[in-house]
Amino acid sequence: EAQVTQNPRYLITVTGKKLTVTCSQNMNHEYMSWYRQDPGLGLRQIYYSMNVEVTDKGDVPEGYKVSRKEKRNFPLILESPSPNQTSLYFCASSSSGSGGVGEQYFGPGTRLTVT
């Protein structure tokens, strides 16, 4: 089954404690992205990746890091989480075909609370 998986699904942590949210896709997609979803703001892109070792900033990259060492994985790293990073996070992937306007496949989301 084609899917995007994220772990963990729920996480409560404290300010300053480094954490990583993993994302993996099994569709051999080139493009992967991280979004955060906040009430009234929709989804905002944090980082995206066009392929292995190729990443770029989205709209709200401050306080986040990413890496793309393998095609299937795109972890999101919070080196020193702060309460304003409390949010619902989604990973997504898509193929580079169709001029890059193909369907994005979303993971189930990770709800992060930073106290």
Added chain:
Amino acid sequence: GDSVTQMEGPVTLSEEAFLTINCTYTATGYPSLFWYVQYPGEGLQLLLKATKADDKGSNKGFEATYRKETTSFHLEKGSVQVSDSAVYFCALKARDGSARQLTFGSGTQLTVLP
């Protein structure tokens, strides 16, 4: 920069009512346009899309027409069901040659009552 504006929610309808969720956009050139749906506790799923002016995307009884002259992509369904209760997001992807992904609207919560 690119932006998407959706009608404010929440929207509450009775089963079999007609649905319209308005969406307008601002973008350079001619973007591709999408509607995504998010059911409770799940990630987003593509509902329909249109890649050029006057295209009509359709799926599961939902339709939206890409209107370049009004920069709009309104979502419609003739007869909603309880199972359509979800959050609906309008989104665009610019044709600027970059790999940058989607720009989303703020979402519209739809509740359909039996």
